[in-house]
Amino acid sequence: MATRTYAFVEIFRIDQSSWTLSKMAATATANVSIAATASGSAKACMVPKIKPFSLQMTLAHDVRDFSGLKAASYVSCESEASFLAKHGVIALQNSFKTRAVKQSSASAIGLRPKISASFNVAILGASGGIGQPLSLLIKMSPLVSGLHLYDIANVKGVAADLSHCNTPSEVLHFTGPDQLAAALKGVNVVVIPAGVPRKPGMTRDDLFNMNAGIVKNLVEAVADNCPGAFIHIISNPVNSTVPIAAEVLKAKGVYDPKKLFGVTTLDVVRANTFVAEKKNLKLIDVDVPVVGGHAGITILPLLSKTKPSVSFTDKEVEELTVRIQNAGTEVVEAKAGAGSATLSMAYAAARFVESSLRALDGDTDVYECAYVQSEVNELPFFASRIKLGKRGIEAFVNSDLQGLTDYESNALEALKPELKASIEKGIAFANKSKHAKQPVAV
Numbered sequence: 001m002a003t004r005t006y007a008f009v010e011i012f013r014i015d016q017s018s019w020t021l022s023k024m025a026a027t028a029t030a031n032v033s034i035a036a037t038a039s040g041s042a043k044a045c046m047v048p049k050i051k052p053f054s055l056q057m058t059l060a061h062d063v064r065d066f067s068g069l070k071a072a073s074y075v076s077c078e079s080e081a082s083f084l085a086k087h088g089v090i091a092l093q094n095s096f097k098t099r100a101v102k103q104s105s106a107s108a109i110g111l112r113p114k115i116s117a118s119f120n121v122a123i124l125g126a127s128g129g130i131g132q133p134l135s136l137l138i139k140m141s142p143l144v145s146g147l148h149l150y151d152i153a154n155v156k157g158v159a160a161d162l163s164h165c166n167t168p169s170e171v172l173h174f175t176g177p178d179q180l181a182a183a184l185k186g187v188n189v190v191v192i193p194a195g196v197p198r199k200p201g202m203t204r205d206d207l208f209n210m211n212a213g214i215v216k217n218l219v220e221a222v223a224d225n226c227p228g229a230f231i232h233i234i235s236n237p238v239n240s241t242v243p244i245a246a247e248v249l250k251a252k253g254v255y256d257p258k259k260l261f262g263v264t265t266l267d268v269v270r271a272n273t274f275v276a277e278k279k280n281l282k283l284i285d286v287d288v289p290v291v292g293g294h295a296g297i298t299i300l301p302l303l304s305k306t307k308p309s310v311s312f313t314d315k316e317v318e319e320l321t322v323r324i325q326n327a328g329t330e331v332v333e334a335k336a337g338a339g340s341a342t343l344s345m346a347y348a349a350a351r352f353v354e355s356s357l358r359a360l361d362g363d364t365d366v367y368e369c370a371y372v373q374s375e376v377n378e379l380p381f382f383a384s385r386i387k388l389g390k391r392g393i394e395a396f397v398n399s400d401l402q403g404l405t406d407y408e409s410n411a412l413e414a415l416k417p418e419l420k421a422s423i424e425k426g427i428a429f430a431n432k433s434k435h436a437k438q439p440v441a442v
């Protein structure tokens, strides 16, 4: 709590008009709670024109109520499936504590502590329906110093527009394949919403022929130019485009399964919203893990694992599950040919980016659901809750998948053949194009 106050006040000092940014900044640091920072925090509150006590009283709620960009942190993970040994996790925690203590001491002697991190984020497909609002949300993050916008068209105007926002990150624009490599140099997180969206009557898999090649080409460039970056794949069909990306990275010799993510955050965002509405709960409190994949019945909300604990009738479970699975189609039909979810997707993707940046910045309490190369069951790719750290996935939260209801167990078994087929389709595409004859230069 004290740390939150500290972060908020320091940002507020820089730009008192930038209310939203201030709150996002606080969100970015909000889940550090280290007793040692308390004394420094109290001093940092002594800022002219601000009543320290009233800020302290209001902040905890303001931060949580504002954005929801931060995933709920109900989970604590002591998983034996961790990529890091336990001492590694402890070392990471200690390094973060040390840094927090150093920051609070700096403020105590009148120095301004470092209030923002310096990460570069690239958005590939930045002038699209998702790309534009996503770019805006990422422009608001205090963790970002460079925002690289890439598209095959119209990106110059988007960048000019966005660059007028008085938030810290620098906006750079890159158009067309000739500038793709430059867009990716020095980037920490690459987000890929490039591709074609659905129209009414289509499935996500109907987008495969258009989007598979787009994702393949873009990920090849990522492999060549920023192989250590976190890669967030939004382009559909995610169930296949993520395996394609994995094969591309393997072929380039730079595949790190801990850093490749299919973005399924929108499924969690929807599940949280619909459950809160149905059960009359406070939106920000609700957390429903969603596992499986990102298409139709492969989207499986685990309603029995909802936090706070809540009971559902069989009818409610059926209705909520079907609504969450069809929520993308609900938007596609409502937009009647003008595309699919863009605003809620941008919101969800921004949350996943923010989580990734917090993890990269040393936050040891970052959990999200994502579609990744997995160890939780026999499927090679599967969405489930993971713990994120500086090096990507640190652990799988296996507890979500234990003690399922009969409804959930049956739904899990039912989704496996479809998800397996989508994974194999992606792998086959990548391997076929790998073995296809390259055109001979004349």
Ligand SMILES: NC(=O)C1=CN([C@@H]2O[C@H](COP(=O)(O)OP(=O)(O)OC[C@H]3O[C@@H](n4cnc5c(N)ncnc54)[C@H](O)[C@@H]3O)[C@@H](O)[C@H]2O)C=CC1
Residues within 6 Å of the ligand: 124, 125, 126, 127, 128, 129, 130, 131, 150, 151, 152, 153, 193, 194, 195, 196, 197, 198, 207, 211, 214, 218, 233, 234, 235, 236, 237, 238, 263, 264, 265, 266, 267, 294, 339, 340, 341, 342, 345
């Ligand atoms: N993972 C998820 O939860 C969700 C995924 N999606 C998917 O996201 C994708 C994008 O959706 P929208 O933004 O609505 O589409 P859009 O058509 O509005 O924007 C796509 C953008 O990608 C660009 N683009 C196309 N080819 C490109 C290439 N080779 N390199 C760089 N940019 C390229 C286009 O110029 C355009 O600006 C779709 O495949 C859609 O199905 C949409 C919603 C949710």
Ligand SMILES: O=C([O-])CC(=O)C(=O)O
Residues within 6 Å of the ligand: 197, 198, 204, 236, 266, 327, 328, 329, 331, 332, 340, 341
């Ligand atoms: O439904 C679509 O085509 C877009 C999408 O993935 C979603 O909204 O979940």
